[in-house]
Amino acid sequence: MNRRLVVSLTVLIAIAAFGGGAYWYSSQKALEAAAVPAVESTLVRPHSPILGRIDAPVTIVEFLDPSCEACRAFYPLVKDVLATYPDDVRIVIRYTPFHEGSDEVVRILEAARKQDKFEPVLTALMAKQPEWAVHGQPDLKRAWVIAEEVGLDLMAARLESVKPEVDKVLKADIADVEANKVQQTPTFFVNGKPLVDFSREGFVALVKGEIDRVR
Structure with a gap:
């Protein structure tokens, strides 16, 4: 095998290796990006907390x-929208403990998670809700x-509910409630757009509009 042929083969192998490496790298990056909530x-x-596909576009x-x-x-209605558009929509829950006792119920939910x-x-x-959320009592x-x-393991959940991590979640969510000037619940944002028409029809229309836009 002459020198010129050896050099040519070496270059081809290097190019193939680089291409394969670049493809593997880009694939890994795509997977990592999809895994980010x-x-x-x-x-x-x-x-x-997220309900639905973690990488849904809406x-x-x-x-x-x-x-x-x-x-x-x-x-x-929220669950119906999630069931109707399982590939397109995800629900992100932000805790907004305005009512008395809601902070402890958030702790239950975090322990359940x-x-x-x-x-x-x-x-x-x-x-x-009517069985436990009696206003004022x-x-x-x-x-x-x-x-x-x-199915919640009550003993483990009670221990989990008072951990510092749950305190941090509550503190962070309350801060974001204030940052977004949330004054009533539920308050919805769809791909960052606030729900202005606070009705079933308005909610569905905003979600459907965003789904159509990203498809």
Whole structure:
């Protein structure tokens, strides 16, 4: 094999190796980007609970108070939108503990998240909200029991609920409530756009408009 042929083969091998390496690198970067829940902002934080596909192109941020009657009324609609557009939409929950006792219910939800029970516990607490969210006199023992009824390990959850990490989540979310001037619950943002027409029709229209825009 002459020298010129050897050099040519060496160059070709180097190019192939570089191309393969570049492809592997770009693929890894794409996977890493898909694994990131969201760019951190005052609307979405790395600790924020997410319902739906983590990499969905449309992000609905809900500032939610688990004791809020309007949040309970909107919750089935939020779940319906998620079921209707499972590949397009994700829900990001931001805690907004305006009512008395809501901060402890947030602690229940955070403990449930550690046990991969966030969604069933949230759904149960919303469905049975009238049983525990009595304004001025919340029955928080009942809230714990409701969470246990859908599979929460109560002993482990109580220990988890008082950890400093949960304090930090509450503190961060309350700060972002103030930063975004949230004064009522639920408050929605869809891909950063606030819901102005606060109605079922307005909510669906805003979500559908964003889905159409990104497709």
